[in-house]
Amino acid sequence: MAEYKLVRGHHTNDYLVHTADGWLMVDNDWPGRFIQTAGALKRAGVRMADVKYLFNTHYHVDHAGLSQELKKQGATLIILDTQLPHIKVDETYSRDPGMAAFQPITMENVVVISAADSRSYLNKIGLRGEILSTPGHSPDSAALIVDGLGAFVGDMPPFEYLPMFRNAELDSSWRNVLAHDPPMIFPAHPEPFVPDLTLMPQPGYLD
Ligand SMILES: [Zn+2]
Numbered sequence: 001m002a003e004y005k006l007v008r009g010h011h012t013n014d015y016l017v018h019t020a021d022g023w024l025m026v027d028n029d030w031p032g033r034f035i036q037t038a039g040a041l042k043r044a045g046v047r048m049a050d051v052k053y054l055f056n057t058h059y060h061v062d063h064a065g066l067s068q069e070l071k072k073q074g075a076t077l078i079i080l081d082t083q084l085p086h087i088k089v090d091e092t093y094s095r096d097p098g099m100a101a102f103q104p105i106t107m108e109n110v111v112v113i114s115a116a117d118s119r120s121y122l123n124k125i126g127l128r129g130e131i132l133s134t135p136g137h138s139p140d141s142a143a144l145i146v147d148g149l150g151a152f153v154g155d156m157p158p159f160e161y162l163p164m165f166r167n168a169e170l171d172s173s174w175r176n177v178l179a180h181d182p183p184m185i186f187p188a189h190p191e192p193f194v195p196d197l198t199l200m201p202q203p204g205y206l207d
Contacts, residue, residue: 049073118130150182159201
């Protein structure tokens with residue numbers, strides 16, 4: 001089973017998943033928080049040089065704000081093709097003071113893959129799993145499934161709240177994630193949890 005670590009540079013869970021070639025970092029943090037994130041990595045015993053891959057569950061600024069700086073340190077950013085139109089990061093956040101430090105994401109050190117190709121790509125870097133498009137929280141939301149470890153789901157709200165959202169897209173994204181039998185769910189802000197499938201609403205509540 002792949003090893004993982006959870007570090008926090010600010011308000012986002014930055015997960016590190018071990019690959020055959022260093023760490024894959026799932027989500028990063030707010031612009032201007034690079035030093036704090038570097039410190040959190042150090043305390044977790046992870047060398048910046050060993051963060052070889054980045055994957056963002058979506059391109060809200062609290063998840064992707066340090067992507068460019070981390071790429072400059074040598075990491076490769078894995079982008080799902082459905083995310084590509086969104087990597088400029090939502091401009092509605094631009095009045096946040098932290099946004100002044102935001103470095104736009106360039107196409108250097110980037111790989112763009114489809115969900116269908118993700119398993120073979122991850123296999124090449126020594127990670128068994130795949131990336132799913134999971135729209136609902138945002139159109140570019142995506143989840144990383146690591147076989148035997150769990151699902152990194154970003155900002156998908158807990159599935160017991162689905163009847164409150166009544167969002168068919170979110171519903172089918174959750175069913176797709178859970179169909180992969182993740183032993184754990186790794187959300188971007190609360191603590192990781194074991195999914196209790198009895199809390200999944202029966203199909204039909206949307207009718
Ligand atoms: Zn978000």
